[in-house]
């Protein structure tokens with residue numbers, strides 16, 4: 113049966129939400145839309161009255177690709193919506209603050225992405241999954257990916273031909289670096305002698321910097337280093353890296369500002385040193401991270417660099433074993449950059465300290481606001497929030513925030 117609804121708002125996944133609630137993907141607030149109701153979801157959607165914020169999607173793959181959710185909206189609408197998400201999350205915790213204008217990464221700037229690559233009868237298919245589906249959409253003209261990653265699509269296809277199993281597609285993470293592509297594959301056939309040999313040949317043939325297969329480094333033709341400040345770090349295969357250079361620069365600028373003047377900084381959830389190493393130009397840094405391969409990479413980078421203050425590293429699970437007030441007492445600034453679940457256990461300990469400033473980088477406004485509430489209740493002031501959009505056209509929102517403690 114055909115149903116007509118008016119969209120009131122966008123939900124957290126970027127879908128339009130009408131009374132009911134009825135969810136209608138790729139619609140905008142104020143629009144009247146019709147379609148077929150399937151449970152709480154509207155399908156086969158037709159836009160009856162379009163919003164003034166509706167635009168022609170810039171990418172020709174948008175219709176079938178699940179990589180982007182918001183290409184049908186103006187940039188200004190998406191920016192305002194992401195700012196609102198942060199504002200609402202804070203408001204739900206009884207908080208408000210100075211929200212700085214959003215910083216959005218340009219098109220074609222994603223320097224790291226994970227693609228699906230499937231072996232087919234005719235060869236291979238590489239791209240992103242469609243929305244809530246296991247069908248791969250090929251994306252040769254993707255508007256998100258850095259040209260270096262676009263050039264890697266045929267490489268992912270060739271790897272699927274060599275080593276994808278019948279069971280499912282490969283997850284191929286491509287990372288751009290000065291030495292070429294750093295490629296990390298998960299979900300392929302088990303490595304045996306012949307596969308290892310053919311993958312090593314493919315590394316040569318495609319001029320890859322490094323190829324790893326389910327965590328095993330097959331070949332490294334050139335060191336796929338990343339620069340953090342003046343330091344070159346060789347990250348472990350498939351390691352986390354901020355999605356765009358511009359996003360990383362915006363987050364680092366915010367972290368620098370929030371920790372300005374600090375002499376001893378604890379960088380928690382430090383990764384390979386995105387923040388620790390640039391901050392070490394001016395401050396001693398203790399970097400803590402659960403993945404020992406990442407802390408080793410950070411440490412190696414620091415050891416090879418000149419002119420930095422001391423940097424120490426610790427591999428530690430901060431969910432189970434957060435730094436305790438006694439351990440935090442020697443720092444005059446703390447940087448937090450946890451995964452989506454936030455930093456509940458660590459923030460509970462921080463709330464019992466007098467660390468003067470905290471820079472909190474978050475990829476989830478809801479868990480950020482939960483943790484911010486704890487810090488504010490403990491006497492911290494949420495000075496400002498900088499929203500950073502490294503995942504343009506997606507429903508994903510990131511931010512950096514500054515907490516300060518009044519000196520008593």
Ligand SMILES: C[S@@+](CC[C@H](N)C(=O)[O-])C[C@H]1O[C@@H](n2cnc3c(N)ncnc32)[C@H](O)[C@@H]1O
Nearest residue numbers: 381382383386401402403429430431449450451
């Ligand atoms: C959002 S990333 C940030 C990394 C780094 N700050 C950067 O900007 O590159 C979160 C980091 O937290 C680490 N992590 C995940 N769970 C953790 C835990 N329980 N304890 C400590 N670190 C953890 C991950 O390995 C990852 O490096």
